[in-house]
Amino acid sequence: MLEVPPTERGRASRERIVQAAARLVARQGAAATSLDDVMKATHASKSQLYHYFGDRHGLVEAVVEYESAAVLGVQARALASVGDWDDLNAWADGMVAMLERRRSRGGCPIGTLAAAVADTDEALRQALSEAFATWREAISGALRRLRDNGFLASDADLNELSTIMLAAIQGGLLLAKTTRDSAQLRTALRGGIATLQTHAPTVREPVTVPGGSSRSKPRRGQPRGEG
Amino acid sequence: MLEVPPTERGRASRERIVQAAARLVARQGAAATSLDDVMKATHASKSQLYHYFGDRHGLVEAVVEYESAAVLGVQARALASVGDWDDLNAWADGMVAMLERRRSRGGCPIGTLAAAVADTDEALRQALSEAFATWREAISGALRRLRDNGFLASDADLNELSTIMLAAIQGGLLLAKTTRDSAQLRTALRGGIATLQTHAPTVREPVTVPGGSSRSKPRRGQPRGEG
DNA sequence: CTTGGTTTGGACCGACCCGTCCAGATAAGC
C-alpha cells in the first residue's frame, strides 16, 4: 500500500521487512513463506505488514522488486567493465564463484521466483519479465562494447546473443543448484561464450581471440573503473 | 506407502490420483497444490491419499517420478532418431512447437519442480538431479551418434556439450515462460546447437570415421539462415 | 456363505493461514 513511507522510521521499517522477506523467500520459496515467518524474522507486527504492503501479494511484489534491483545492480556493475573476452570470462567466473560461495544453493533469485509464479501471477510475471529484459540489455551493452572493440563481427545480432547468454546463465544455475555442482554453471557459461565467439570477426579457431599475438589489442573506449 | 497396489482397482486409483496431481502441480506449482485440491480433482477421499502415498511428501515424490518418466520418455524417443544436424534441429523445433502448443506456459515440469524444491527437499532434489542426468545422457547419446557419423570432432567432450545443450533448454524454457515468448526458447536452442557446431570436424577431408561407412551418409545440414 | 485383506468415505483435530479490527505508542506540525 505504502510504496514509500513519509517518515524516516517508516522507511526503515519497510526496508527491514522487505529484506528479511526476500531472504526467507530466497531460502524457502515464495509460496512456503508465510506472513508469520516474516513477522518472526523481523519482530514486526501484522499491522505493519498490512500497513506497508496492503496484503500478502503486495509483500511478494516488493520482494520481487527488491531482488530484481539487487541482481541487476550487481550485474550492471560487473558488465559495465567488460571490454574484451578476458573481461567476459572474468564476469562468468565471478558468477560461478558467487554460486560456490553459497555452496551451489539458491541459484538466481529472479529465476527461481519466475519459475514459481510465472504461470500463476500475471503482475509478477510481467515484473520478472522486465527484470530479464533489463538484464539482457545489460549483457547486450557489454557485447556492443566487444563489437565496437573489434571482438565481434559488425553484423552480430546482439539481441539474439544476449538472449543466448542469459539462457545459459539461468539454465546453468538451475542445473547447478539441482545437482549441487557449480561445474554445471561453469560449463553452461563456457558454452554461451563459445557461441558468442562463433561471431568473432576473424574466425580461425573456435576459441581463439581475435587479433592474434602480433597485432595490438584494441582497448576499451571508456572503461570506468569503480572506486 | 504403497508403491504398487496389489489389486487392479488399486493400481488404477493410484494412477488416476498421480496423473491429476501432476497436472495440478504443473499448473499451479507444488507448494500451491493442496491435498484437498487433489481430492476434488480426482473425486478421491483423504484416506486414499494416505493409503497410497503415506503423506503429502510421498504424493509429491510420486508426481516427480511420474513427470520425470513422462519427459524423459518423450525426449528419449525424440533423440533416438537423431543422426545429423537436420535431425537435431528438428528435435529442437519440436520442443519449440510443444511450448507454443501450450501458449508458452508451464515450461518444463522437471525444471519448474527443481527450481521449487531443490533448496528445501533433499530427496526430491536428488530425484530431479537424476532425471537431469538421464536427460543429459540421452542428449549425449544423440551427440555420440553425430560424432560417429562424422558431424562432430572425435575429441569433442560429449559430457560438456550435452550439459550446455540441457542448460540451453532449461534456460530457454524459463525465459520463454516468463516473457510468454517462445522465440526465447528458439534462440537459446539455436545458440546451444551453434556451440555444438563449433566442434564440427574441420571440413576439408572426410574425417576418419571409426565405424567406416556402415550407415547411409552425410548430407551436411548447415542451418544458418536468418528469417 | 465366511474370512481377511484391500479400498473407500468422511468426520474430526490441532496447527497454521490470511486478513480485519481497534487501541495504544510515536512523532511531526502548529
Add this chain to the structure above:
DNA sequence: GCTTATCTGGACGGGTCGGTCCAAACCAAG
C-alpha cells in the same frame, strides 16, 4: 502545550492445511 497523521502491538475470526481415525464397502479365496 495541542492536534493530527503515522506507526505499532496484538487479539480475533473464518478458513484451509496436513494428518489421524474408524467404519463401511469391496472383492477374492476358501
